[in-house]
Amino acid sequence: MKTEAEAIAPSNIAIVKYWGKRNRELNLPLNPSLSISLNEVWVRSRVIFDESLRDDEVWINNLKLEHREVKDYAGRVLEVFRSMVGRRIFAKVESMTNFPSSAGLASSAAGIASITLASNEALGLNLNTKELSKIARIGSGSACRSLFGGFVKWNAGVLDSGEDSFCEEIVPSNHWPELVDVIAIFSEEKKKVSSRTGMESSALSSSLMKCRLDFIQRTFEEVVDAIRKKDQERFFNLTMRHSNSMHAVILDSWPPFFYLNDKSLQVMRWVYEYGKAAYTFDAGPNPHILVLENNASDVVNFLQDLGAKKVIVSKISDGPRVLK
Ligand code: PMV
Numbered sequence: 001m002k003t004e005a006e007a008i009a010p011s012n013i014a015i016v017k018y019w020g021k022r023n024r025e026l027n028l029p030l031n032p033s034l035s036i037s038l039n040e041v042w043v044r045s046r047v048i049f050d051e052s053l054r055d056d057e058v059w060i061n062n063l064k065l066e067h068r069e070v071k072d073y074a075g076r077v078l079e080v081f082r083s084m085v086g087r088r089i090f091a092k093v094e095s096m097t098n099f100p101s102s103a104g105l106a107s108s109a110a111g112i113a114s115i116t117l118a119s120n121e122a123l124g125l126n127l128n129t130k131e132l133s134k135i136a137r138i139g140s141g142s143a144c145r146s147l148f149g150g151f152v153k154w155n156a157g158v159l160d161s162g163e164d165s166f167c168e169e170i171v172p173s174n175h176w177p178e179l180v181d182v183i184a185i186f187s188e189e190k191k192k193v194s195s196r197t198g199m200e201s202s203a204l205s206s207s208l209m210k211c212r213l214d215f216i217q218r219t220f221e222e223v224v225d226a227i228r229k230k231d232q233e234r235f236f237n238l239t240m241r242h243s244n245s246m247h248a249v250i251l252d253s254w255p256p257f258f259y260l261n262d263k264s265l266q267v268m269r270w271v272y273e274y275g276k277a278a279y280t281f282d283a284g285p286n287p288h289i290l291v292l293e294n295n296a297s298d299v300v301n302f303l304q305d306l307g308a309k310k311v312i313v314s315k316i317s318d319g320p321r322v323l324k
Contacts, residue, residue, distance in 0.1 A: 001089075004048040005121035009113035009320035011041040011099075012145045012152065013181055013280060013288045015239050016216060016223055017246040020203045026162040027141040030203070031216045033154045034223060035145045036290075037173070038181055040314035043110035044323070045095040047118040053090035060095045060111070072196075073108055074115050077139035081119045091119070099312065100188045112139035113146035113320055121322045133167040142195075149173045149319025151227055173316040176230050180315055182289040182299045184308035186263045193257040195283040198250065205254040212245050232292070236278035239290060240271070243280040261285040263306060270302055 012035040020030035058065045058074050078091050095111050116136040120127050129147050137144035145152040150173040157165030202209060219238060226234040251258055260281060267287040271279040277291035277299055289299050296313055303311050
């Protein structure tokens, strides 16, 4: 017996970032986070549950993943679905990205979200998006936010079961249509320290971790308020401070590792001086610059002059969908 479905999901860029877990198996975070789903950066996945398979297989852009990578990410999601239907039925997953999957553009987030949505469809489970966000979270934390469009909050939750650690859309995609994310790819090198390893190391070693959690607690609602009021200045400043706060914790971790490079620092300086945009970086050196559309060309020109290999201007996504 075979059953299959296909879905597409957006990548997301975190404004308030997830860095640190209270439970590794369930990917339960130490702090709530908030992201924007990105329309121009996505992953499309076909999931084929097939009784003749003896194990899960995942292909990304026609390349087969190693057994370990499958087990650690998509395999965790497929395992949840298997236990829900009560059958040891394995799946073949074929994912396509529209951007370099190693460029630190949250390919795992979009990939895991699209696999979660397609699996739900293939198995006819009809779970709602909130439930699906809990399943995607187990595959890769930030993936739970890619189940929604617009501005998305991931509730940290307090329960050991993870039942209260899910996502919700706080503001829809059409709320701030002038806002775009300009993404520059300077480096396509695979990161040496994965976000999973990096955040475990920070939680164990950084003495700034506690300060960062306090900072998030003090400013989370202010970020939400700035978004609701479309208060550019406050939103841009808080976005940069939240990015700095995560990278400060990373710089303070031991043994040392760091994701930003010389280009990232040049971008940070330019954007701050420009005054009408905000930079933010996930676990990689490639910048995301949030700016209003009518100023985007200034940012694009700057990034091209700085030697960006590729620049993507993305609007806010409406969210993932099943492809018929
Ligand atoms: O979901 P993970 O394990 O890839 O963690 C990603 C964490 C950051 O991208 C660095 C921040 C975030 O909130 O997306």
